[in-house]
Amino acid sequence: MTATGYLVLSIGALLIGGGAFLAGRATARPREERPTGLTVADLMGMIVQSSHDGIVVLNGFGDVVLHNPRAEELGVVRNNRVDDRARRAAELARKGNEVVAVDLSSLEVKGRQPQAVHADVRVLVEGFVVVDASDESDAVRLEATRRDFVANVSHELKTPVGALALLAEAVLDAADDQEEVRRFSAKIMQEATRLGTLVTELIALSRLQGAEKLPELSHVSVDEVISEAMSRTKLAAESADIDVTTDEPNGLEVEGDRTLLVTALSNLLDNAVAYSPPGSPVSVSRRLVNGYVEIAVTDRGIGIAENQQTRVFERFYRVDKARSRATGGTGLGLAIVKHVAANHGGEVKLWSLPGTGSTFTLRIPAHPDRDEPTADLPKPELLSTKVGGEL
Structure with a gap:
């Protein structure tokens, strides 16, 4: 039971008891002496309504007398009726006067519905039971x-x-x-x-x-990152008879960790070389787009099927297991790229078509002092493409 859960249960008790107390006081005092503004019960009710947990109060018959919007979002309450599992748990809580834990996860997960919903059910006051559900x-x-x-x-x-x-x-x-x-x-x-x-x-x-946490961030030259990553891949590319080319240096800078960025780009280049046929080209390009430096690695290799594109960044996932084993791949390279990008506040995007090739684009926030490029800056083909082929 979380601290929030205990707080909400206390609020529920005060909401019922305090509401009755204030109602009694209100009938006893003259109309002109009634307080103006929010009461304690109002504030507690607002907290319950805005709680991250789903809160449901049931009466002795199992009917819903109070619930917040979160309870409906979690599927605990539908059409003002509580989930049958919560109703049965409420009966057990009344009989044993104890907290009953119950799994209220939806049996059929649809859309963005929570995958796992767990609740504690306990007696609130005589005749009332509270269901405290969390995602x-x-x-x-x-x-x-x-x-x-x-x-x-x-x-x-x-x-x-x-x-x-x-x-x-x-x-x-x-x-x-x-x-x-x-x-x-x-x-x-x-x-x-x-x-x-x-x-x-x-x-x-x-x-x-x-x-x-990442080490202390510093100004990193994108040109130097690309140059070092290409040097690391040079031997493998020459052995595979693959020509790795790049566009002209343009002085772009990012705020980050140089070693991690070189590692991420090296992994992208290693993959491009490993999954490309001998004699095919691999290119590296860079540009500044909406405050992000985009470094794209494009190959003309085997490509990646659409149903696999969302999985290639998973640990140990390999598009072609036989080829990966032959080249000594571990299946961790793209997972590392994804986390390096995320830890720098960026992302990695993928465009790919089987039999045509792939473009992996590493997007990292540019150094804040860097101005946007002029309109005549060359924009390499397939750069800044997304999963599913959106150009």
Whole structure:
């Protein structure tokens, strides 16, 4: 039971008892002596009506005698009738004179209706019962996310760890064959590198998602961020025979953490290279739009189906699992990009078409002293596009 819940219950008790008291006083005093302005009962009623919890008062017959708008939003009251589960809980509360917890979650979630609604039902005063309902959807979703995360991490870590054990055993068995030892040792190195990358990205992601604040923000040159990110991707691009190009530097600046921004852009470039066929181009462009610096990474790769576009930023989600494993991808790169953007007060947007390619656009608030670009600033194709193909 939250502090707000206890406060609201106290208000409910005072609202019923105090209202009766004030009504009695009002009949005893002359008309001209009645107080003007808001009474205590009025103020308490306003608090109940504006409460974030759904408050419902039932009489001895289970009829609704008082409820606030939030109770209807949570689905506890419909057409001035309380949910049957709350009515049955009210009967139990009267019989046992104790608090009864009840799950009032909708059996059929529609639209933006809360996913999880929990309530405490207790006797308010003789003959009246109060239902205090709260929306627990965020907590339920967080717990589900935590369980999925633990399960995914366990699965992802078991794969390289198991591979290392098998490869080490193979090295022991082939101790007299130097060629086999070298071959298995190279695979051990590959799996160890993959495991190290996975652990590093898990730590980075946990810091971005946790309560840890970003380091002190500073002026960051977008041109330098792009240059460093391209340098990090240069070797992989050359190995895949992919030409990564960029537009001309324009002196844009953002307020942020340089290391995190380089990491985010590097992840976008790594994905573009990994999911593009040999010989295809990848381009990076930058511009200032409505106070945001937009850095777009465009490829002509396999593209992403519309039903997958909302999921690519989930942890461990891979569009092409076979390709991702072959390139050593962890499935965490885009999740890190999303959280880096959010921690800088920005966002990452996606436009993609299967067989055509994709454009990921990192949007970060520009440094406040920066003026808007002139009208003749070149605007690269596919820049500033959104999920679903909105240009």
